[in-house]
Amino acid sequence: xxxxxxxxAIVIDLGASAVKAGYAGEExxxxxxPSCVGAITRxxxxxxxxxxxxxxxxxxxxxxxxxxDASTTPKKESDAGSKSKANGSDATRDLYVGHFALNYRRxxxxxxxxxxxxxxxxxxxxxxxxxxRHTLTDRLHIDPxxxxxxxxxxxxxxxxCREKSLEILFETxxxxxxxxxxNACLSSYSAGRPTSLVLDVGYKSxxxxxxxxxxxxxxxxxxxxxxxxxxxxxxxxxVESKGVNVRPRYAFKRTESKQNKGTFDVKDLDDYxxxxxxxxxxxxxxxxxxxxxxTVCRASENVFNEEEHANIPTVAYELPDxxxxxxxxxxxxxxxxxxxxxxxxxxxxxEAIANPGGLPMQSVTSLVMESIARVDVDxxxxxxxxxxxxxxxxxxxxxxxxLEREVLEQAPGQARVxxxxxxxxxxxxxxxxxxxxxxxxxxxxxxxWMSKQEYEEKxxxxxxxxxx
Amino acid sequence: MASxxxxxxxxxxxxxxxxxxxxxxxxxxxxxxEDSTIVVGNEGAPTASFDDFVEALPENDPRYAVYDxxxxxxxxxxxxxxxxxxxxxxxxxxxxxxxxxxxxxKFKRELDGIQIEIQAxxxxxxxxxxxxxxxx
Numbered sequence: 346x347x348x349x350x351x352x353x354a355i356v357i358d359l360g361a362s363a364v365k366a367g368y369a370g371e372e373x374x375x376x377x378x379p380s381c382v383g384a385i386t387r388x389x390x391x392x393x394x395x396x397x398x399x400x401x402x403x404x405x406x407x408x409x410x411x412x413x414d415a416s417t418t419p420k421k422e423s424d425a426g427s428k429s430k431a432n433g434s435d436a437t438r439d440l441y442v443g444h445f446a447l448n449y450r451r452x453x454x455x456x457x458x459x460x461x462x463x464x465x466x467x468x469x470x471x472x473x474x475x476x477x478r479h480t481l482t483d484r485l486h487i488d489p490x491x492x493x494x495x496x497x498x499x500x501x502x503x504x505x506c507r508e509k510s511l512e513i514l515f516e517t518x519x520x521x522x523x524x525x526x527x528n529a530c531l532s533s534y535s536a537g538r539p540t541s542l543v544l545d546v547g548y549k550s551x552x553x554x555x556x557x558x559x560x561x562x563x564x565x566x567x568x569x570x571x572x573x574x575x576x577x578x579x580x581x582x583x584v585e586s587k588g589v590n591v592r593p594r595y596a597f598k599r600t601e602s603k604q605n606k607g608t609f610d611v612k613d614l615d616d617y618x619x620x621x622x623x624x625x626x627x628x629x630x631x632x633x634x635x636x637x638x639x640t641v642c643r644a645s646e647n648v649f650n651e652e653e654h655a656n657i658p659t660v661a662y663e664l665p666d667x668x669x670x671x672x673x674x675x676x677x678x679x680x681x682x683x684x685x686x687x688x689x690x691x692x693x694x695x696e697a698i699a700n701p702g703g704l705p706m707q708s709v710t711s712l713v714m715e716s717i718a719r720v721d722v723d724x725x726x727x728x729x730x731x732x733x734x735x736x737x738x739x740x741x742x743x744x745x746x747x748l749e750r751e752v753l754e755q756a757p758g759q760a761r762v763x764x765x766x767x768x769x770x771x772x773x774x775x776x777x778x779x780x781x782x783x784x785x786x787x788x789x790x791x792x793x794w795m796s797k798q799e800y801e802e803k804x805x806x807x808x809x810x811x812x813x
Numbered sequence: 814m815a816s817x818x819x820x821x822x823x824x825x826x827x828x829x830x831x832x833x834x835x836x837x838x839x840x841x842x843x844x845x846x847e848d849s850t851i852v853v854g855n856e857g858a859p860t861a862s863f864d865d866f867v868e869a870l871p872e873n874d875p876r877y878a879v880y881d882x883x884x885x886x887x888x889x890x891x892x893x894x895x896x897x898x899x900x901x902x903x904x905x906x907x908x909x910x911x912x913x914x915x916x917x918x919k920f921k922r923e924l925d926g927i928q929i930e931i932q933a934x935x936x937x938x939x940x941x942x943x944x945x946x947x948x949x
Contacts, residue, residue, distance in 0.1 A: 537910030
């Protein structure tokens, strides 16, 4: 048992698009950065050549943004942690973790994710370790051996993944204690409903799961491929089909005109061509389109109809390079995908949307219905009455109202349907993290930790008993 | 984890509940978490009405409550059940919500004899009709 009143636990929520981390007991996470990582693979020869020449890297350092927080500047060769064997071959790779490190374009830098495309679970443990190190040491500036760590985990996490997480945490960072908690449980706690149905609209997928008295009902977990990524992708296709070229930030330089104050000159930078990787380009563009989506999109109150919405007033949005675009019916059409996934096909080139995990393209409403149908009849009524909406992609206006209406139409007559979504932006966006923050700071929770000693005596598999 | 994480319960809580259950000394009892212990909030005389009970629930703060619910079935038969209510309004502070949510399970188990349970987040969920639907 791990105890004491002042535990100063750290809560980490490593999501598909962003890492949220901070101290337990606080109201919002201290640290928030993308969960994908920049990686430059160098084979042995190149690494040696660079050690001799070293010119390329000197330039990198020079050009790094002046405003960048010193703590987030990526570590170079001197730090063994950021350099690692890739795929067991002779090649090594330099990793760049965090927002600033990633925003700066580097030659041949790929953007990679620690999650497996197929399962949606953590698979590149080398990246995970670096993300945790960046979080604990570079951003929170703490000594990991002094703080217990609570990790939020996906509802469908596998036993192997849980054990591996523990192994790496305990062996590498040696925290005094660790606990794993399911996303859905944390969301339901932060909404004050220990029995509820949590619909988490994430980046890579959407998950519906029933929580009963604080425990996840495993058989109720159902997933759909829909998520923020697809919405952003469709938004981009729609914008590009209108002839707009979304220029990533690294591809141009924008300065205030000397002659005309208040106007800007945009100059294309050419030297990026050829050395920028495809994945980095995609990531940079996605950042811009994602912001566009969050700014202009809203769910339609009723089923979307292209003709009816054709006369909607357009909304203007200025891209970083100063191009102004007008968004009309797509404002409603893009979020409509959540309710009617078939619409994806109407976006140009949408066949190309990757779906390696083979997850169904299921609407959020049918996901809720399916999840509820899988649990005991006795609990269903209570679940209809407490559907909690969570996840970054559920933040678009009107999604809550629309979901409530659709579920009400399909639910059995006597059921009272209520969709709960916090009005507070922070509570919505960081719901899982906040749940973890409060759980880890409760005095009565302290007996639940799995301590380092227990790990050493009983091994990682004990976690399945400690945190079912 | 819900069962393991529980706030300590003041002895008076169980005592009052037993008086409600066996001697029918109260119509309802509310409980609150104060200084990280569950203590008795207030209690209603046996003659108290349903509205009195609703008034005992604060607008912006969570509470637990037990209510001795009596009703008449269609064939005129009088019945009663003890209802456990978790009152967590949407407007409550998130820390409070969390605290009440995580302590509920263990607390409920200390009160032996609860037949029905209701989770409420706004006043539309604490109406006589809702209680009756639940009990039937």
